[in-house]
Amino acid sequence: MVSAASSPVIRGKMQAWVLGSPGELELVEKAVPQPGAAEVLVRIDAIAVCATDLEVIYHGPPALIEGGQPFNKKFTPGHEYMGTVVRLGPGVDEFDIGARVAVEVHAGCGRCERCREGMYTACLNYGMNYGDRNKGHRANGFTTDGGFAEYAVNHVNTLVRVPDAMSDEEATLIVTAGTAMYGLDVMGGLIAGQTLVVTGPGPIGLMGVGVAKALGAQPVILTGTHADLRRLELGRKLGADQIVNVHDEAAVAAVMRITQGKGCHYVLECSGAPNAVNEAARMLNRGGRICLAAFPQQPALIDIAYLVSNNIYLFGIRGEGRSATHRAAALMQQRRFDARLIHTHTFPLQEVPTAIRYSRERVDDAIKVVVKMSL
Amino acid sequence: MVSAASSPVIRGKMQAWVLGSPGELELVEKAVPQPGAAEVLVRIDAIAVCATDLEVIYHGPPALIEGGQPFNKKFTPGHEYMGTVVRLGPGVDEFDIGARVAVEVHAGCGRCERCREGMYTACLNYGMNYGDRNKGHRANGFTTDGGFAEYAVNHVNTLVRVPDAMSDEEATLIVTAGTAMYGLDVMGGLIAGQTLVVTGPGPIGLMGVGVAKALGAQPVILTGTHADLRRLELGRKLGADQIVNVHDEAAVAAVMRITQGKGCHYVLECSGAPNAVNEAARMLNRGGRICLAAFPQQPALIDIAYLVSNNIYLFGIRGEGRSATHRAAALMQQRRFDARLIHTHTFPLQEVPTAIRYSRERVDDAIKVVVKMSL
């Protein structure tokens, strides 16, 4: 057992990107944070760019804005990261120094009703980790400093072991796959032999294809637009049985054709399109379920009557609950699907703004852009 | 044991109201139907008018219309009924001749995936009980003949015993209370000490107040409009801890005031108002749940992003699943709430059109209008 006493002390300063005005990032020096009880210090080895990072960078951390606080100019974004444990806080023996870990975004406060019932991504103390009202909640890159930096402190319950044979780059996708896994979990989880439609071939959607197929869903149908041709092709490689290009055939019609008019059991909605919920509802059979892993920017016209008449359940999720990252990591370790397929570009820490631009503008058909520290 | 052999044969004709053109009902003679295997013949003693009856009468049975079939001019509407078992089909010994029973609306086909998993109100053979494609599904007053008549055949699994001490009129409310109970069930069911908002003081909403309070919810908040003053007052008698007249205070603000800013755990949405889902979402704490027991006539603008960011689950239900009517009947038998409070008017079978008018136009502040056969 490695005790805290034997941990090397990481002193001094580290490099970290911080928010400036909306859309601006600056590389600065910050003090290396120190782990408290139940925490470790992680040296970040790789971090992927997620679409929600763009939200934070261009519009500010949503939780803070909601609470009416000013745009935080010192905040470090980034939440899809992995690294190496380099220092242990008091009482930590779950991990040794040197352990490679991926990091879940959310650490619940552990004291509210939701945390007590296991719904820690719906922690009632979301964002409460400052000053006098520090409840210990963390959402890396949203309400606490994130991973576009050299080091980050994390709670042990957010760490997922990275298998030796998995590269740093692939390990950054554990959180993405974990979010997709959680989406399947909340819908009920008995999916082998059942029909899943994934709407939208973004990273979460593509991981959803891989996870669902690994669990035996059949058929898995992936829908996307003309602009998504490369991504749809990747979906096929990740296991999608049927690809629907909505340029060629309306998504609902295609699902009904493929399921011979029966409709599907589940929809994992990853497009955020305005009509996505209505279309999802019409893809389902009675009693079917929709998990929303994306959302439109604006309120959307929803046919509520259809949901009610057809006993449809709709689950909104934020991130990766119920320890789904552990399940996703296990499937990835077992090579049930090849998450590496969605990793398209890599940049060093100094080039975070370029990485973000590639991700945002889909430069060179970028899907998952990874920032690697030791490039 | 009463065997089928000893059952009296009910021969000849009966009186039954049938649909004519939209909005028209006609009292005709029909043959008394005969119970098959697992069925009984019920002499209808009382039936309540439900808002969905009005839909059927003015716009045709929804399932048939959906399937593109013509408006059924021979169809008998009505689904909230109770009566007396007067004849047993083969193999029935669960009930004796003379047993008083309330009747669930839905009998699942028992052979589709949903029925097999216990979700029989989402039966995949909904409406399939005619001719060559008879799968045995029944939805009284929607897809099979209903209860504005002297007799009806029903499957034994839809029957709920009516306690001796309960009047016929009260027993017609078992289905209404069962629907409210099912709404609470799908939201998770551990409700003692938790906060419930019921939006809309119609019959299901008022029964929702009674059931939730019986199960220990605290506080139970009921919202309604200026036109609902009498109903809100009944809600208080049924156990609501807080009444919100939205004429005086916005519903979301009131819920936040009452819950000291924490929001509530559950919303049972019974208003069908266009903004109801958005308001419900904003009444909830993170991870909260909404059950939709009503719906707006038109698609409504929904803030999907808010549902996703706050892990909100939305359950659409149709009717009374998971044997909830049995639970509701037990609570009514135990006098945990007084369902009789919402029964306001009574008419004989000959006056069904008047009963429907009272219900539809809220004549004399009518809430639940009951048709009693032996008046």
Place this chain on the structure above:
Amino acid sequence: MVSAASSPVIRGKMQAWVLGSPGELELVEKAVPQPGAAEVLVRIDAIAVCATDLEVIYHGPPALIEGGQPFNKKFTPGHEYMGTVVRLGPGVDEFDIGARVAVEVHAGCGRCERCREGMYTACLNYGMNYGDRNKGHRANGFTTDGGFAEYAVNHVNTLVRVPDAMSDEEATLIVTAGTAMYGLDVMGGLIAGQTLVVTGPGPIGLMGVGVAKALGAQPVILTGTHADLRRLELGRKLGADQIVNVHDEAAVAAVMRITQGKGCHYVLECSGAPNAVNEAARMLNRGGRICLAAFPQQPALIDIAYLVSNNIYLFGIRGEGRSATHRAAALMQQRRFDARLIHTHTFPLQEVPTAIRYSRERVDDAIKVVVKMSL
């Protein structure tokens, strides 16, 4: 759509094995049964011998004996069968004539509380399908005629489509795999990356290894005795990460060694050994779960205090509920595990007694012995 009208009528007699005195079987002629509503006639193409068949043959159908009825000398045992749909009852369009199907053992009555909640293998009308009290429950080979015959009638909700590429012999294992799948279901179902111990490498245990591994469990540990060496080796081929021969190392100690002292999440108990529950409990971490898919002949001494102190849940199951056969069939179709490995011997219908002897006495290391009609 094939209508009932176009079905060929299968007339006359068929060959069927029936029970004589305990331990005796006789090949006789019986009338071919005719399908009723929601039923089909299946021409049996292959049937596997299960250990519970031996119970029925040597001690009589358990349900009948329990009820005090005489040993049924005309009864046809056998429940792990597949075949071809050759006649449709009224209202059946879910399957066409010629469809290849495997058959679940249990058809619930569809009218009791348990069936209504989806627990149809716990049907409260178990065994009630005779005479005046016919509730429609069926348990093939237990309470209704089984599959050691040329034809059998079955309810459509017990049929599972057999993929074209799957052999008759393999398809007889769908029910076995379905039972293992159901065992994993009742324990909670989120198994990817979690630890499962399967105790006892009989057919259900071996299928449990295959299914759990297909769902991502990790590690899967299989225990057995010295007499099970061949079966343990098959377990490894079916995906077991660790094999424990209890001749060499005590099972509990081995599990603790493999899990580094943490214990496992789930135990699928398939040995029926007297100390199996106690050992399973000590293999688990706190809050762990045991599914019993076998049982000792005699009451066993159980350390109840240990179960209570460690929050251990124990699930007893009978057969294959929650449509688990469909999930199992999907995984088999996808070749997630090779069920064929456990099929060791094949005999024609005339040699059922030999097939049973091979199974009972493990002649030539027999595991799964299949009776094939067209050999």
Place this chain on the structure above:
Amino acid sequence: MVSAASSPVIRGKMQAWVLGSPGELELVEKAVPQPGAAEVLVRIDAIAVCATDLEVIYHGPPALIEGGQPFNKKFTPGHEYMGTVVRLGPGVDEFDIGARVAVEVHAGCGRCERCREGMYTACLNYGMNYGDRNKGHRANGFTTDGGFAEYAVNHVNTLVRVPDAMSDEEATLIVTAGTAMYGLDVMGGLIAGQTLVVTGPGPIGLMGVGVAKALGAQPVILTGTHADLRRLELGRKLGADQIVNVHDEAAVAAVMRITQGKGCHYVLECSGAPNAVNEAARMLNRGGRICLAAFPQQPALIDIAYLVSNNIYLFGIRGEGRSATHRAAALMQQRRFDARLIHTHTFPLQEVPTAIRYSRERVDDAIKVVVKMSL
């Protein structure tokens, strides 16, 4: 909002009972403990004696003994207590100074798998709150100092508000009622109108009667022995519909008589009798569920085959999970049952040994013996 800064500092020493040799208690002075982050200091106002206290006092804290550690001579037992918040640790604003609270026994570590899934009473770091391996788990009076003392530190997530109108003595029963509530929760929770048998009229059994009746169970049957006459009578007052004195009628036979041969849905086993599980199984209908809230001292002969054949689920629980104390407290506040009925005797802190003797030897028919600080 009361901040930590304004909390009065409780200095110096307090009186506390500590374990000596097995069966011996000594009243000593100890330092008043100080609350850390997420903790408060509670001034204990009342504490009830529980049967498990006797185990701890006569045989040592079970968790420590299990781990092979020496009998702890400085340990303060007692876990069913309530009191007043007198000091807040850093970051606590959920409670104000002066708040009256009851205290759940278990505080999970918040970092293990079980805590993350909401099963905090099955915390994998049970007992780990000492020295280098401090994971923050607490089990008051079992692994951390308990309540036979003037003060105790507690985690905020274990606190339950005590309503103004509830006496200190009654509030000590919130934990007892919460355990009974949790037992009903793990069995499935939809209990209105369903049959519950409570075996054993000890405090948890009696609270089980009250809670189940409050939730609408019907009938609730309570069994006990000749020595339990007074307790059985209290059970009737708490709502039991049927009382079975096993001196007069065998418990299984009585349940079958009362349920007209159908058996019951649930058994809450609170007797710890050697044959209790077998009897419970035979009281149930197929698919029924048993929660074990007590256990025999010795391993018991269990008919496993019966559990398997009848799909019976068995849940072992330890204490009060899933925030059940909050639900229990709400029902008590609403006077759904009168917990005060089981409180029979009261003693001051100085007379803890007498209180324990009354409880252990049932002196003067004692049921719940309370130690009140300010007597």
